[in-house]
Amino acid sequence: MPDMLEITAYALQVLLIIMAIAIVTHKNTGTIIVLIAVFSLVTASLYVINKAPDVAIAEVAIGSAIIPLIYVISISRQREFIVLDKAMDDFIISDDAFTGVGYIFLKRFTDFYHLELNISNDVRLCSVGRGREQKLCEETNVDLIVSKDEETGKYLLKGKESNILMHKLKQMARDYDAIEVITFKDRDFGD
């Protein structure tokens, strides 16, 4: 029955092309990841049909398990807005729940951009001194540092100048008196 195999092969190739078009034109990245895992399985079966079981094993193991996982992680990291809470008062957490003014403000902001708000008050990160805050922002993925200015009582939200979200945040924070947005300039020198 060689014909059967040939028909399957053609069908799979056409399927592959359709899936490639879908991946290229689809908007939602979540769907694309599923598609790419299936795409990889289809290519693996085509490798088997092409008498290459070794390549198929490699493709199945790498292409449909590890690579999609990496995609998932990468995309989930791109949907989050990481905030480091150094203020340690009721700005974010009041009565052990997320009901503070700051939280509501940030939540409104992240919901608007379809991001996931991720707040940390990790002790080790918060112990980082004022002078190293910029370094912290640049080296880790922390997008925003919340701290309290002791003199004026204002809450300072600090982030990178280069980050486009900070500009939006700045515009949004105009309505709030207690919040001030500060951006770190890019350090512009060679070595």
Added chain:
Amino acid sequence: MHFIPVYLIFIPVLTALFLYVVKSRHMNWLALVAQALMTVLLVLYYRAFSGNYEDTMIVLGGWNEWIGISLVNDEISVSFMFLSVFSWWMVLIYTFEKGNTNHNFLFFLMFLQGVFLGLLQTNDLFNMFVFMELITILVTILIAFKKTGDAYRAGLFYLLISKVAMMMFLLSIILVYNSFGTINILLVRDAIAATDSLTVVRFSYALFMVAVMVKSAFVPLYAWLPRAHGVAQSGISALLSGLVVKGGLYLFIRLNQMYEFANLNYTDFFYWIGALTAVVGVMFALSQKDMKQILAYHTISQIGIVMMGLSKLHDPDMFIGGFLHIFNHALFKSLLFLGAGVIISAYRTKKVTDIRGVMRTMPFVSIFMIVGMLSITGAPFFNGFISKAIIKYGVIDSGVRYWILFIVNIGTATSFIKMSQIFFGPKTMTIRIRKPLKNLTLMSLAFACVMLGNFYIPISEGFFGFQVRTIDIGTWANFFDYFLALSIGYVFYRFVIAPDPKAVRYIREHKMTFQQANYLFVVMIIVLLTVFVWW
């Protein structure tokens, strides 16, 4: 003795692994020891080198050469090897004091050296592909090594566009393999000679060339280079601009040797691509204000000049001129980048307009920088002049080609007159910066520039066996030409570039996006297909 090529590849790799595993800052001198060992081995290899393919061919594993991977060396690859070992010496010494708490940096740097030497020697297309991919990954990591947003952005751009180019390279390997049943370059060369120039051969040539054009940043596929070389650390920029980009040009030479008998008339096409690259590179360089961006765009334009020479593969004078320019460019561009690195790290800014008074603050660095600038602008008695003059004599009969070279020269002069503004002005820095190792590197590079500018014939003929056209350096005509270019350049700078008109600003702010780069990639494939398949 026979296996020195293999040792040359694996000594840096093993050193890199050792440094990574040991993770001790006291072991960093090991990199220098390995480098010294490699120099010795290379000299030994050179002494036994006969220039004959049969003698230098090593088939790894001792298999049939249709199947196995073979390493092969000729004059071109051996001279490239000397250049790369020298460049790595410079970068290692330059970064030595700074990088010595960081075993990662040396790990990537040394590994890159082994891989680059492998690329130079391999005689197998797929092996070449693997090395190119390794170089891509290593260079991406080295670009992103600084961990700033710029660096990540540039690294990502470079990684993706190179990956696409290398996929085209692989596609071409597929066509070659299924046509001739082997991927050994020398055997494919013979096999191509035996067939008529079929479409499949031409198609594979076009795809190879588009990959090479991305890797060596020809216009219009240059978009990754200024970003990548502009943001990397200065030591890395020097290495990338001076040497690693030349990996693409080396592939160009090798692949064109492979297609030597395929009856492809590429000479004119690549000459004009080179001319376009040279002009566009200079045009962008003129508009920049960032010191490293200026140098990066000049890399593009100098690659264009190299290409103008290399494209005449059958005209020994032009070819040698282009080939010599690879060396000269490696020397003076490394010198300029390293010098710029010293200045930038002292002044904490990259803007040419903000740096003043370097001459009073750092006299030695300034002198070496001026040597580099004289070389790149083609002053007599410096090395840039020699290769440019050889290329110029090759095209002196045809008007337009000669004038393009002259225009590029004026542009280069203008741009470096602009950059030389940093030397003037009062002393602004009071801190004395003592960097003996950096000065040593700059000094040796400057020395090499001057040496190669005056004694190029004994060096290239006696040492590497290239027949170089003799040029009268000290004639009045040369000086007149140079000063004419300088003065036109000064006028041009004073009245057009310095006021910063709208057109200049527009060019400066023009940045190619990734889609555009890929779109041009497809366009370029079509252009190459038009030239090589349909014509």
Added chain:
Amino acid sequence: MDPMLTFLVILIGMYGLSTSKNIIKSVFSVTIIESGVILLFLNLGNWRGGSIPIINGAADIIADPLPQALMITTIVIGSTVTALALMLCIKVFHHYGTVEWREILRRGEGK
């Protein structure tokens, strides 16, 4: 087995690259091109038919094993490049707050 259909996959990937506006989709397109190239090589290796390249007793016509070995190398290379690209992508997002090429390449330049 039709090499032409496989070549179409490569072209679709190239179309994706030239039109994709964000980084992730560019990486997806690169993956598609790579799969297409691998499949093409295997297709051509098996163009004249044959059996799996494992010698068991009687040796008959086999599919070409060399492309298969090369393609395993390519798969490993491709996966590492993808991983590196995605890691850079995460970093770029947290620096620029977006994964759109246009915005990313414009930020911090031409001020």
Added chain:
Amino acid sequence: MIRQGILIVMLLAIFAVFIVSLSDLDQLYQTSADYFREYGAEQTGSNNLVTAILLDYRLFDSLFEAGILLIAVSGIIWISKHDIEEKNARFMLDKFKTPDLFVTFSRLVYPLMLAFGFYIIVNGHVSPGGGFQGGAIVATAILILYYIDAEKETNIGMIVTVEKFLYLTILIIASLSIFTRGTFFTNVFPYDTHGGSNQAIYLVTLNILVGFKVALGLWAIFTAFLKEGR
């Protein structure tokens, strides 16, 4: 829209050239399959010709293939790590919980996958598989462990160091043939026409080493991703 139209036209032009060159290819078509069928198993001692090529004919490529993984792992870890002393910052909203059914299923699958991976690595020279493929499967099995226990602590530095040592070992074993055969990167054991069981020892050893190296490399890569920003 016009740009996209032109793009499609250009791509179709490339397609047309490919079709033309395919007909040329039909005349020329050559492969080295015959050579391998004739001599492959005999010369290398491996019935699986793909393994024969990866571990013997083109071992040099495979070494650098493993090298790419090595470099990428170090690079990814370098990019992902930072100087700020912090390991696993706890996020208040970071609730990741695998469904119980999935955990049970994973517990069942995990040993099977691991065994399958090892089988593939060890039998690489007689059946489909080998170091690279088996290593990837082992890495996938380890990945399943993370589904079972998301809080798993991994010492990534250790993995990477072991990986480097394995790579060094592979390099040494690959170049041992200089002493027995007088050339680099082939089987250590001299060429023997009958049996070839000695050669199999070398193949299995190298497959196991490569398998572990690849598994560790991929493990390090996805651990770096899982830890990224945490």
